Structure formats: structure tokens, C-alpha cells
Amino acid sequence: xxxxxxxxxSPLTTIKVERLLPVQGEVLVQVGQRVAPSDDVAQTYxxxxxxTIDVARALGVSKDRISRHLVKGExxxxxxxxxxALRRGRLGFAGRRVCRAPVGGxxxxxxxxxxxxxxxxxxxxxxxKAHVKGRVGNVMPRFGVVIETQGALIWGCTGTGGETSGVLxxxxxxxxxxxxxxxxxxxxxxxxxxxxxxISEAALLQAVRMNVRGIIVGGMDAIRLxxxxxxxxxxxxxxxxxxIEGFGRIPMAQETFxxxxxxxxxxxxxxxxxxxxxxxVPQAQTxxxxxxxxxEFLEPGSTVRIVREPYTxxxxxxxxxxxxxRPIETGVLVRGVEVxxxxxxxxxxxxxxxxLVLR
Amino acid sequence: MPGxxxxxxxxxxxxxxxxTKVALLDFIGGEYRFVARSEVPTTTTAPFNNxxxxxxxxxxxxxxxxxxxxxQDGDLVTPERDDGSGVDAFVATTSAAGALxxxxxxxxxxxxxxxxxxxxxxxxxxxxxxxxxDSTDLRRWSEAEDKLELFRQVQxxxxxxxxxxxxxxxxxxxxxxxxxxxxIADVRGTAKVPLVYAGNAAARQNVVELLGNLVDLRVVxxxxxxxxxxxxxxxxxxxxxxxxxRRMARLAGFGQLSAWTQAPVLPSADAQGLVMRFLARQYDAxxxxxxxxxxxTSLFSVLDGRFRPLVRSGLGVGTGTLGVWxxxxxxxxxxxLPYELGPTDLRNRLENKRLRPATIPQTREDVLLELxxxxxxxxxxVTEAGLHGVKADILIASGGGLIxxxxxxxxxxxxxDALQPVAVSRLWLDKLSLLPQMGALATLEPMAAxxxxxxxxxxxLGTLICPVTRRGQVAAGRESKIALxxxxxxxxxxxxxxxxxxxxxxxxxxxxxQQATLDLRPARGFDIGLGPGRAGKIDVDGGVVGxxxxxxxxxxxxxxxxxxxxxKIREWLLAVGG
Numbered sequence: 001x002x003x004x005x006x007x008x009x010s011p012l013t014t015i016k017v018e019r020l021l022p023v024q025g026e027v028l029v030q031v032g033q034r035v036a037p038s039d040d041v042a043q044t045y046x047x048x049x050x051x052t053i054d055v056a057r058a059l060g061v062s063k064d065r066i067s068r069h070l071v072k073g074e075x076x077x078x079x080x081x082x083x084x085a086l087r088r089g090r091l092g093f094a095g096r097r098v099c100r101a102p103v104g105g106x107x108x109x110x111x112x113x114x115x116x117x118x119x120x121x122x123x124x125x126x127x128x129k130a131h132v133k134g135r136v137g138n139v140m141p142r143f144g145v146v147i148e149t150q151g152a153l154i155w156g157c158t159g160t161g162g163e164t165s166g167v168l169x170x171x172x173x174x175x176x177x178x179x180x181x182x183x184x185x186x187x188x189x190x191x192x193x194x195x196x197x198x199i200s201e202a203a204l205l206q207a208v209r210m211n212v213r214g215i216i217v218g219g220m221d222a223i224r225l226x227x228x229x230x231x232x233x234x235x236x237x238x239x240x241x242x243x244i245e246g247f248g249r250i251p252m253a254q255e256t257f258x259x260x261x262x263x264x265x266x267x268x269x270x271x272x273x274x275x276x277x278x279x280x281v282p283q284a285q286t287x288x289x290x291x292x293x294x295x296e297f298l299e300p301g302s303t304v305r306i307v308r309e310p311y312t313x314x315x316x317x318x319x320x321x322x323x324x325x326r327p328i329e330t331g332v333l334v335r336g337v338e339v340x341x342x343x344x345x346x347x348x349x350x351x352x353x354x355x356l357v358l359r
Numbered sequence: 360m361p362g363x364x365x366x367x368x369x370x371x372x373x374x375x376x377x378x379t380k381v382a383l384l385d386f387i388g389g390e391y392r393f394v395a396r397s398e399v400p401t402t403t404t405a406p407f408n409n410x411x412x413x414x415x416x417x418x419x420x421x422x423x424x425x426x427x428x429x430x431q432d433g434d435l436v437t438p439e440r441d442d443g444s445g446v447d448a449f450v451a452t453t454s455a456a457g458a459l460x461x462x463x464x465x466x467x468x469x470x471x472x473x474x475x476x477x478x479x480x481x482x483x484x485x486x487x488x489x490x491x492x493d494s495t496d497l498r499r500w501s502e503a504e505d506k507l508e509l510f511r512q513v514q515x516x517x518x519x520x521x522x523x524x525x526x527x528x529x530x531x532x533x534x535x536x537x538x539x540x541x542x543i544a545d546v547r548g549t550a551k552v553p554l555v556y557a558g559n560a561a562a563r564q565n566v567v568e569l570l571g572n573l574v575d576l577r578v579v580x581x582x583x584x585x586x587x588x589x590x591x592x593x594x595x596x597x598x599x600x601x602x603x604x605r606r607m608a609r610l611a612g613f614g615q616l617s618a619w620t621q622a623p624v625l626p627s628a629d630a631q632g633l634v635m636r637f638l639a640r641q642y643d644a645x646x647x648x649x650x651x652x653x654x655x656t657s658l659f660s661v662l663d664g665r666f667r668p669l670v671r672s673g674l675g676v677g678t679g680t681l682g683v684w685x686x687x688x689x690x691x692x693x694x695x696l697p698y699e700l701g702p703t704d705l706r707n708r709l710e711n712k713r714l715r716p717a718t719i720p721q722t723r724e725d726v727l728l729e730l731x732x733x734x735x736x737x738x739x740x741v742t743e744a745g746l747h748g749v750k751a752d753i754l755i756a757s758g759g760g761l762i763x764x765x766x767x768x769x770x771x772x773x774x775x776d777a778l779q780p781v782a783v784s785r786l787w788l789d790k791l792s793l794l795p796q797m798g799a800l801a802t803l804e805p806m807a808a809x810x811x812x813x814x815x816x817x818x819x820l821g822t823l824i825c826p827v828t829r830r831g832q833v834a835a836g837r838e839s840k841i842a843l844x845x846x847x848x849x850x851x852x853x854x855x856x857x858x859x860x861x862x863x864x865x866x867x868x869x870x871x872x873q874q875a876t877l878d879l880r881p882a883r884g885f886d887i888g889l890g891p892g893r894a895g896k897i898d899v900d901g902g903v904v905g906x907x908x909x910x911x912x913x914x915x916x917x918x919x920x921x922x923x924x925x926x927k928i929r930e931w932l933l934a935v936g937g
Contacts, residue, residue, distance in 0.1 A: 222710035248707035330765040350719040
């Protein structure tokens with residue numbers, strides 16, 4: 001059986017979000033507790049990068065003699081700019097040289113081989129946010145929690161990294177529209193804006209100026225992705241971009257765009273991690289949401305999204321899964337599927353070029 | 360008779376970085392033959408996170424095609440049963456474990472670290488940093504400070520320390536140890552980083568004293584025991600062993616994969632190298648094999664009996680597209696396209712391929728772009744190996760970057776453009792992506808591997824003839840000069856006289872299974888491997904492309920003008936079939 005890659009676009013489903021600390025720490029919430037995206041659910045102390053200091057060079061002494069000049073011993077705490085080693089001059093202060101700590105921390109590893117020491121700064125407090133509105137479904141003591149919620153879930157294909165939450169705001173009218181600077185105004189402040197096929201560099205900068213928290217868009221130039229990772233908002237948060245379809249000018253699939261449009265005005269939590277980009281829009285429901293769809297394989301009736309030219313981002317229904325390889329336009333023989341597109345066109349595409357749509 | 364282990368049937372698998380390929384071999388009519396194969400995406404990432412999911416999926420597909428049951432309750436049926444289900448043997452190779460991050464440290468950048476890098480690049484490893492201790496003290500230490508910072512960031516899974524000739528000065532090695540000791544003290548966690556020492560034998564005691572307590576030390580023979588005397592094999596073996604221990608063994612599902620196999624699971628590159636050596640011995644020939652994969656591009660040469668592998672992880676046509684972009688650049692990739700493609704669009708397409716590496720190009724533009732990428736990946740590797748203008752009796756092409764061409768002529772053109780071979784070569788294509796598996800099978804059942812490789816794995820593309828001048832390109836304006844005249848005398852009767860002008864590419868059909876004798880008469884100054892202007896007769900075999908005469912000159916020159924360049928690319932594509 002062939003396991004196709006998946007693409008999830010669920011208007012209403014049960015969502016479990018795992019929130020894990022980078023290193024072991026303390027969980028601050030209990031099972032059943034209701035949480036908002038900005039609530040702290042766990043915290044820990046994260047070690048910081050140590051700093052290497054070439055004491056021998058700073059003092060102008062041979063490497064194997066630095067221990068004679070250290071005024072702080074291994075394991076001792078030092079403050080920023082504090083003298084850690086000293087070479088006294090022969091006549092009073094003439095020729096005196098000092099070596100100061102560039103950062104505060106613990107002095108470690110004085111080496112007679114290299115003439116260097118390390119200063120290990122104290123760990124910093126890291127607070128883990130809930131990220132989504134929901135209920136704590138499970139607590140993994142010291143590691144983190146699982147937040148459960150119900151609502152819409154849409155996967156992106158990549159993003160700029162980071163996560164944020166805010167109110168969804170549509171700023172284009174159709175999936176083919178490009179997100180240009182003029183579409184982002186003061187009304188977008190603090191929100192997550194949804195664009196169509198592409199976002200310009202000017203629009204990214206405008207989003208930062210308007211303090212837009214996040215952007216959801218069909219496509220984006222790859223070269224802009226790395227640039228936008230450096231775009232900083234108020235409070236030193238980065239602008240989170242979730243790309244739904246891929247790189248370049250790629251209109252969002254109509255179905256995906258329509259779902260976002262139906263969710264406008266609701267609070268969304270977005271994550272722009274490469275390989276794990278997603279949009280979650282919690283919804284208050286009185287009926288139980290489905291946990292997961294049933295289909296696992298490509299079979300007649302499966303809904304698929306095509307992810308390669310010439311049909312990129314089109315969603316359709318599989319009508320046949322031939323067991324034998326067939327030629328495609330380029331002449332190559334491939335295993336593939338016949339798909340009815342929403343445009344009414346029936347196409348044969350390599351099975352590796354489709355993703356199974358899960359709802 | 361089958362081999363000594365009475366293996367009558369075998370299932371062979373290669374779990375690649377992008378695709379998992381499985382093939383079924385059977386003992387039919389007195390020899391081992393290929394029966395069926397399947398190819399599915401490798402499942403090392405979410406949601407599957409286990410290489411066995413893709414492997415079972417591929418085996419399922421062979422079951423469907425052949426009607427032969429190979430799995431029972433998810434386990435492999437072995438040995439083969441009387442009802443025809445199951446197989447006697449299962450072997451596997453893999454390149455899905457990702458590259459081993461390695462730091463190479465040594466005394467001199469030109470000698471010891473250069474050799475160290477070559478030793479590391481014989482397997483799926485990424486040289487994260489190079490620390491050379493030559494040059495003046497000040498410069499060395501100022502450089503070392505930056506390198507230490509990087510050292511901390513890359514957190515290597517292995518270090519290769521080289522330096523000095525055997526019996527020479529130990530000073531640089533000791534200083535190199537000092538740099539490493541400082542960095543290790545900073546990056547060390549619970550486990551000790553493995554360090555392979557392959558330098559001056561006289562410094563071994565110093566290395567043990569300085570680093571023995573800080574690292575997991577492994578001492579092997581010097582990569583450069585004396586000036587001009589290279590000895591890479593012991594260091595290569597040590598790095599390969601580390602790759603198996605630290606990358607392959609940690610591959611999700613590797614335990615079960617190993618439990619299924621009758622021979623150790625091999626890195627695909629190691630296995631493919633075994634096949635190249637076998638072919639070189641079998642045909643008593645100089646063999647060059649290239650493999651353009653999703654994440655790595657490899658080159659294996661057996662020239663005058665000397666085997667040299669070069670594996671460049673991070674250069675490929677799948678997840679490795681960004682590596683090619685970064686090293687080759689937009690212009691180098693785009694120059695092979697017969698259409699205009701700006702840097703932004705090109706980068707977008709490459710990133711989309713990286714995002715979904717298993718996808719297959721469905722438009723001509725996309726096919727040509729992937730082949731352009733394959734050319735540049737190959738060019739980078741060939742340049743590093745110093746094999747531009749190689750003279751090989753047999754050239755073998757493998758990997759998804761080459762076998763997914765729209766037709767075989769395009770594959771031949773990629774090889775010609777990237778390798779720029781000279782003289783006469785036979786061209787073969789690993790059409791079924793079987794070579795790594797055949798290498799693994801050879802460790803268990805050499806006869807089965809040999810027969811299946813020769814009979815089924817390698818598709819003859821044809822014979823290549825590249826007349827070249829000693830002075831390189833012929834001056835502009837003399838391009839219509841005839842470079843080669845020859846008469847083809849077909850074994851089945853009939854003959855044909857051909858003239859090939861300089862600067863052109865000609866393909867003369869000679870189908871697979873047919874032979875012909877060529878009476879070659881190169882023009883004055885042109886060499887076909889027999890000496891400048893010297894004529895000769897050779898027997899050639901046919902192939903799916905035929906007889907290819909590449910008289911475009913070496914090094915290959917593309918017109919500087921964009922329109923003329925695109926026209927020239929179109930002309931060459933047309934010459935090989937479109």
C-alpha cells in the first residue's frame with residue numbers, strides 16, 4: 001500500500017496540541033484547566049552558551065602559566081567586567097595587564113594547553129505559553145502538557161518559524177490576489193492577516209510597521225522567507241508567516257481560502273515551523289467534533305491536493321488509481337492517479353505529486 | 360547452479376533519503392534475474408517516523424504486481440516456501456540516516472586537512488568545519504577563535520584529526536590537539552565525541568595524552584604517511600564505521616531492518632562502490648560511476664585499478680537542491696536551460712522541490728530544470744575529484760536525478776555536459792536503481808549480484824566518442840571544420856560513412872544488442888584516445904540512444920550571449936532526441 005503525504009484542512013475537528021519544554025522543568029497547570037494562548041503552562045531554566053576567554057593572550061603570558069595569574073578559581077562566580085586574571089607589572093602598575101569577564105557566570109575549564117578559560121552564564125527562565133485556547137487534556141510532569149481544543153485546523157507547508165495568535169483578518173478578495181503593502185493598514189494591527197497567492201517585500205515591511213502578528217499566504221518567494229525571519233515586531237517577537245501551498249506565486253486552493261474567509265474575526269493560533277506549520281482556530285461547539293478522518297490511502301473518492309506544476313494547489317477527487325505505470329506529459333512512465341479537478345478537468349498525475357486531503 | 364548458500368530468490372532494498380526502492384530477484388533458467396520492483400517515498404519523517412513503513416509499503420506493491428506473498432503479519436516470509444511465497448534472502452542498503460557532521464582538523468590546509476576532507480567525503484558525511492594549524496601563530500590563533508565559535512555551534516558527531524608525515528615534526532599536531540581540547544571542554548555533554556586520529560604516527564602518544572580523556576579516541580594509519588603518498592583507506596573505514604554506529608543505527612526502524620537482513624545493512628554509497636569495483640574487474644576496464652540522488656551526489660572511479668569514492672552530502676536534486684544552489688549559483692544552473700528563468704523563480708522552484716523531494720516533474724520545463732540541477736551537482740563533484748575530461752572505458756549513471764529524464768538522450772547529455780569525458784566510452788544507466796542493492800547482495804551471494812547486475816540492472820545507453828584537440832577549444836570561425844570521419848560497418852550488414860563537424864553533437868542510432876565496427880579517422884590535431892590525428896578501428900555495442908559523437912570540444916564552451924546560449928542548448932537537446 002502506498003502511503004501518500006497528507007494535507008489537513010478541517011473545518012471542525014478535535015485538536016491536541018503538545019507543548020513541551022526544551023529541557024525538563026515545572027508544569028504550572030492541571031488537567032482540566034482552561035487556558036488562553038498567552039497563559040504560561042510550564043517553565044524551566046535554559047542553559048546559555050558559554051564564553052571562551054584567551055587569558056594567555058590577554059595577559060601576554062605563556063599558556064601553561066595562566067593558573068598563576070587567575071584571581072578566580074574554577075567554579076567561582078564572576079560578575080560582568082570583573083577581573084578574572086591579572087599580571088602585575090615589575091614596577092608598581094607599569095606593565096600591569098588584566099583580563100576581565102565579558103559576561104557574568106561561573107568560571108570553568110582553565111586550560112594549561114590552550115591558555116583559555118570558559119565562563120558559563122547562569123541559565124535563563126523560559127516560560128512555555130499555551131499557544132492555543134483550550135483545556136489541559138494531559139500533563140506530563142516536568143516535560144509539558146497537551147492542550148485539547150475543538151475547531152478548524154489547516155496545515156501549512158512551511159513558514160518563517162515561531163508562533164503567535166491573533167484575530168483572523170481577510171485582506172484580499174480571492175485566492176489569486178496578491179498581498180501588497182496597500183492592503184495592510186491600521187485595522188490589521190495585532191491581527192493575523194490572510195492573503196492570496198503571494199506577498200511582496202513591501203507588504204512584509206508594512207506588516208511590521210502595522211505590528212501585524214502573523215500572515216497566512218498561498219505562496220511567497222523563498223528568498224523573502226529567510227529575510228522575513230529577521231523581521232521583528234514590538235516586544236521583539238518575530239513576524240510569523242505560514243505558507244500554505246509553496247514557494248512562488250501560488251494561489252491558495254479555493255476550498256482553503258473559503259474556509260479562512262468563513263473564520264474571519266475569530267482568534268487563531270498559528271505556527272510557522274518548517275515542516276510543522278499550522279493554523280488552529282478554536283470554536284465553541286455544542287456537538288462533539290470528529291477526531292480524525294478515516295481514509296489512509298489513495299482510492300477512488302479520496303480528495304487530493306496536487307503539489308506540482310502544472311496543477312499546483314488544485315484540489316480534486318481521485319477517480320481511478322491504475323495499478324500499472326502510465327506515461328505523463330514528459331514521456332516518463334509513472335504510477336499515478338486520475339483526478340477530477342473542481343474545474344471539471346480530468347488529469348493523470350504522478351501519485352508522488354498529490355497529498356491526501358484530510359478533513 | 361545458484362551460489363553456495365542456495366539462495367534461490369532475494370528481495371533487495373535501498374532505503375534512500377527520498378525514495379525506498381525494493382526489487383525481487385529470482386533464480387530463473389539457470390541464472391539470477393530481476394522480476395519486479397517498486398519505489399515509494401521513504402518514511403523517516405512525520406507522521407510515520409519509521410523506515411519500515413515505507414519498506415513494507417514497497418514490498419506490498421511487489422506482492423500486488425507478482426501475486427507472490429512476501430509478508431505475513433508485517434514480517435518478511437523467509438526462506439522461500441514450497442508454495443512460492445517468501446524469499447530466501449533479504450539485503451538492504453540505506454542513505455536515509457542523514458549526513459554525519461564531522462570537523463576535520465589538521466596541520467596544513469593544503470595537505471593534511473585536504474586529505475582528511477577526502478577521507479570524510481567517502482561516506483554520507485558533512486564537513487562542518489576545517490581547522491588547519493598552519494600559517495603564523497597570530498593568524499592561526501585569530502582564525503582558531505572564530506573556528507571555536509563555529510565548533511560550538513556545529514556540535515560535530517565526529518572529529519578527524521590529521522597532520523604531519525610519519526616520523527616528522529609533531530608540533531602542529533599537538534597544537535591542533537590544543538584547539539580541539541578547548542572546544543571539546545566547551546561542547547562536551549554526557550557522551551564523548553569520537554575522534555579519529557589519522558596523522559603522524561610519532562605524535563600518537565601526544566594525542567593520547569592530550570585528548571584521551573576528552574574524546575572517544577580511535578587511532579588509524581596516517582592519511583599522508585609521506586609526501587605524495589596518500590593512504591585514505593584506514594581513515595575512510597573509520598569514518599564509515601562511525602557513520603554506521605552514529606547515524607544508521609539511530610535511524611528509526613533500523614533495528615527491525617537489520618533483523619530482517621542476512622547480511623549487514625550497508626550505506627548505499629559503500630555498496631555502490633563495491634559494484635563499481637566488481638565491474639572494473641569483470642570488464643578489466645576503467646570505470647566511472649556517478650549517482651545523483653535526492654540528498655547526495657556521488658562519484659566512484661576505478662582508474663588503473665585504483666578505487667576512489669567521493670560522496671557529497673547536501674548536493675542533490677531533492678533535499679539537496681539548496682546545496683547545489685549555494686555552491687553553484689543561479690547562473691551556473693540556469694545556463695543549461697533553453698528558456699529564461701530568473702534567480703527568484705529558480706530559487707522558488709528549487710525550494711519547492713526541497714519541500715517535496717519525492718515529486719516528479721510533470722512539465723518539460725521542470726524536467727529540464729532538474730536535469731540542469733543534476734548537471735551542476737555532478738560538475739561540482741567531478742571538479743572536486745579532478746576528473747573533468749576523464750578518460751573512462753565505462754561510464755555508469757545512477758540516481759533519481761538522472762533516471763527521471765524524459766528520455767535517455769537527455770541523460771546522456773547531462774553526463775556529457777557535466778563530466779566532459781574524452782575518447783571512447785560505453786555508457787550504462789542504472790535504470791532500475793539497483794546498484795546499491797546489488798552491492799549489498801554481493802556480500803551474501805556474489806554470483807546472484809553479478810548476474811543480475813550485468814543482465815538486468817544496467818541498461819546500455821550506447822557508445823560515446825569524444826574527439827578533442829590538445830589545445831582545447833578550436834578558435835571561433837573554424838567551427839565547421841570536420842573533427843571526425845568514420846565508417847560504421849554494422850555486424851548485421853551494411854555500412855554508413857559519417858562526418859562530424861567540430862562544435863556539433865551527433866547521434867547515430869545503433870539499437871541495443873547490435874554491434875558495429877567503427878573505422879575512425881579523426882582530423883589532424885584531433886584525438887579519440889589513440890593519439891592526435893591517429894586513426895583506428897574499434898568494435899562498439901549499441902544502446903537505447905546509440906552512437907553518440909560529441910565534437911563540441913573540451914572544455915565545453917557556451918555562448919556568452921543569452922539568446923545564442925539558449926539556442927545552442929535547444930540544438931544540443933534536439934540532437935539527443937529533444
